Amino acid sequence: MSDVVEKTLTALPSLLSLDSHPGSAKLSSTSKLGNLIRGITELTSKHEEEKLIQHELLAIKEQVSSPNTTMRQMKELMVRSIYCEMLGYEASFSYIHAIKLAQQGTVLEKRVGYLAVSLFLNESHELLLLLVNTVLKDLQSTNLIEVCMALTVVSQMFPKDMIPAILPLVEEKLNHPKEIIRRKAVLALYKFYLIAPNQVQHIHNKFRKALCDKDPGVMTASLHIYLQMIQENPDAYKDLTPSFVTILKQVVGGKLPMDFNYHTVPAPWLQIQLLRILALLGKNDQSTSEVMYEVLDESLRRAEMNHNITYGLKALTYVVQQDPKLALQHQMTIIECLDHPDLIIKRETLELLFRITNAQNVTVIVEKMLEFLCISEDDHTTIDLVGKVAELAEKYAPDNEWFIETMNTVFSLGGDMMQPDIPNSFLKLLSEGFDSVEEDRKLKLFAVNSYVPLLRGEPGKLPQRFLQVISWVLGEYSHLREDLEPAEVLSLLAKLLDMKNSSSETKSWVLMAMTKLCKGGTDASVTQEVSETYSSSLDTVLRQRAHELQYLSQDPELRARVLPRGANPETLEVDSSLSFLDRFVSEALAAGAAPYKPPHQRQEELDQSKALSLEPYGLSLPISMSSCSITDRQSPTLLSMSSGLSGDSADLSHKGGSSALKLDGVKRVWGREGYLAQREPVEEAAQVEVPSPIQSPGRQGEGDSLHSQTPTQTPTPEPEQEKQQLASSLFVGLASQSSVSLMGKSEPTPQRFRRKAKGQGPGSSFNASEQISSSLISPPSAVDNLLCNNLLDSNNASELAEQTSQLSQRLTTANGTCHTEAELTEPDTKGCNPALRRDNCVVAADPGPHDDPGRLTEVCLDSYLPAELSGLSHSEIAPLCANQSLNLSACHVQKEDSLILVVFIINSSESAIQQMLLQVDSEELEVSCLCDSPAGEMTSHSVAVGQYSLTVKRPAVHVEVVGTVSYQLPAGTSQSLQFSYKVPLTSFIRPFVVSTEEYGTMWLSFSHDTKQNLTLINDNQEPLTATLNALKKKLQLHVVEVIGMEGIVACRLLQDLPCLMHCRVNAGWLAVWLRSPVPDLPDCLIYHCQRALQSL
């Protein structure tokens, strides 16, 4: 490894050696801690250990609770408890004393108190709440050491719910004169971001300030937050790329103080962190990547200068994600690593090679990988590498023979550990084949040819997965080989059935293959024998296959219809809704069967029943069975009752006929209707998913010639020459621009095998239309459409229809270009040029503009509200941002069926501005401009107003609108201002009026759900009603019905995304279950419910 490390290893004084000086531990040898340690070191058996620790625990227990114990003794007791826990013996009685020590101790005692707390408790331990006051006090201490301790413990663990209590204090510390305090405050905020990101959303600007802190330590700390945030949403931080590049440049250039160096390398861990961030920012983004090339190259050069292969290799792997050409310059290093005796380094090198593979070097790289596979004994590595080889083979195979042979090796080596999608996609590929019939036949024939000898040899040694693949291929394509008698194939297959180690899954594949092959006549004896053997098998699948074999072998006509030769899998229609079972289901339901429950629901109920069993029977029984109406309703939380019971109730509802139905009107909510409503959307979805036919032009051709050009290794006595040669074959194709492969993505070279289903390129017009329909009506299940037709007023429905027709018009005019979606979100496309925003990014890199929105002109903006909105309630008009010439403010207005964002632009300067352009956009929202967006010229001290209608695309607890105003000063310089405006999701929630029956139908069809226990409000009223009313008032929900201890509530997210809520009082909590067709909506709503109840 590196020289540096070697040197330090030898230079390190033998301070850690075992030859202990006799007197070294004298200091504490007489103390109780000393005794314990001595005891521990002298242990010889587990039994002794147990005796010693139990004894110790007793002694500690006695002493901690004594009132005479000093804090100093307490500190020692805590260290002793830490020892006990370290050896695996719980000392839970001391937890509370650890908290006390943190509270009452001074300096070192306090620190040990905090340390013990952080070692003893996990983050959700309730005792942590007791620490909050201590932390609060220490944060305000004048003693910096205490502030440090408090911040340290906060950044390790803190109760999520108590963050608001200390957040202002921590924020304040960001401006502390001491770097260590600022640094620890940033780390504490990072912790908050990890456990409750929404709590710190408002201080993102301060993160930017930390990033620009003059102290490198504070800057480094802020990188943790940025790495996290960029991981979640790289696009939002592209503007910071130059900043990170500059920082890395300075670090690499040795601009940091000497003590940041690790040996001679400047802050290596910081470099790694920055490289990680840059990798995220540059991924799939050529223009951003270009900004980094220079510094990446420099970092690599320096790393090599330090003779530190290893850092270089890692870094190189990051780099080639962006630019494989850079790897060229370091090829000899890579070759050396490939021959490194250390397996781990070898593997890392293969990882790197995987990233730079292209059509020209694929054979060499795959060969290296297979070589490694043969010696690897580690399952994890094997699975990983096998997947990579399969991916490369599929992507870059130079010819049929190579592809099939490589895949054969993959299947033999990968065995049964490999990911199941590898054989699946291989078979799919084979069946889809090429457009050229001849080429197609050759590929399949080659596969058949390679499998027959394998079966003639020792098939018992082949993995099950491989046998399955072989059976399928022979069943489908062995007829392509004319000299091969079906009878021979049949007997080869039959041999597989007799093998002891064949799994029943393999056997069913074999039987299936035999069914395809048998023709009656001479084959009859083999098939007859086999089908007889297995038609009495205990395995139901095998039995079914055997029966199929029997029948189909006797009826060639039926067989030709059921198993047509060379059937294209795409032409098969799969009724994924299983509608053909409807009659069966309804009959079963009528006969009293329990309705189907999806697995997650069953799991929930299982949990529920476990939770219930904790309660005394006297309590739970009356709730679940006291009144017939509740059991009949089969509320979701009560479905766990025995099927007999629910069957009875279903029976009852049927036999009772219409009169029974009228009695409560809610029966059979979970019955057949649920499925009926659901069927339509499923079918629609199935239609959408039919892959568009695409042509893959010119994918064939050069493959073979390229392959033959690839230099093959010739034995040369000179090892260096050999390496050079290997290098040339490995790095071939990297230099030419055309065949660069960026991690296999956006691959411009012709691919030999291409999935037909993945509609890239020619199929894009189809994809575009799909996207658009989904973006407008969000997840467009027919249920939703049905809902809005039924439930929204006619006015609104027609509006929707209009929108839809507009949509289709646009779609046809836009002719399937990629930009259609963008245009659609902003119908007024005047000047909505996405490129503009990009240009302005540079301005945003400076943390300045966000800083002082405080100073605003005293204009009463209320009066500028558009007349049609003035009567409605609107949020406070909040200042957004400002500079010398413009002031921006905004508010949102809640209309019954929409949410309007109003942006006020005030020209506060003395001169007019030109070419003003306001653009508003959002990740989570659909933004559409209501009237003409304010644009053009603005005279001095005038106000322009922009109105936007907002609809939620993707629910989040808070949704954010970002915008840019660009304009020109009279002097001709163009400027821009960026702003963001946050709206709570609750502003988009409206009551949703449904009947209980409709509710029940919808409940079944919604797939996204969440559960949570909420606090009940306990004032004079009945708690359930009181809580539901409070929620109704705060969040605009609609209470559908309240029966006994249960209530159902419904709301919709504008425009028409329903969310249903089922509430039940259970053991002093309100057990809430939310369901919606929209992902994340239940989780976001539950958050707001919690908030609403907390704020009461």
Add this chain to the structure above:
Amino acid sequence: MVCTDNIDFTIPLQPAADRRMIKFVLMVNRQGQTRLSRYYHSVELSRRAALEADVVRYCLSRKKDQCSFVEYKDFKVVYRQYAALYIVVGITDSENELSIYELVHNFVEVLDKYFSRVSVYFSLQSELDIMFNLDRVHIILDEMIQNGHIVETNKSRILAPLTAIDKMVES
């Protein structure tokens, strides 16, 4: 307040699972006895001893010329031997082994710096000395690693809080 026994409600708010991290740091002697352990993800107390024994047995069985990185179940282990003591770090699959390998060395250098400087009172000469100063070693480690992430590597900055504490205790 919330009853959190079922599901954590922050699912949509939580950042994508934090994959790159240090899972634990152990100091063990040649007999496989744990002398320090620090976990950065929750592992039940009852399971720790078995896990440690297993990991350590695995590391001890390796020869000196074998690689210091091993894959263990679903995570990786980086270890370094200093005389009779092994420092063993468990990391997730996507964490950079080499950076951790050097981090371990940095940690040892920090310990060296601290304990030789205050050697009037302490001297880190054996496993025993680590044991007698368990709290201080933990305090040092806390400055370097938090939440499974490397938060400080500058030696003087790592030691600053602890030396300040020592000074206060002294006076």
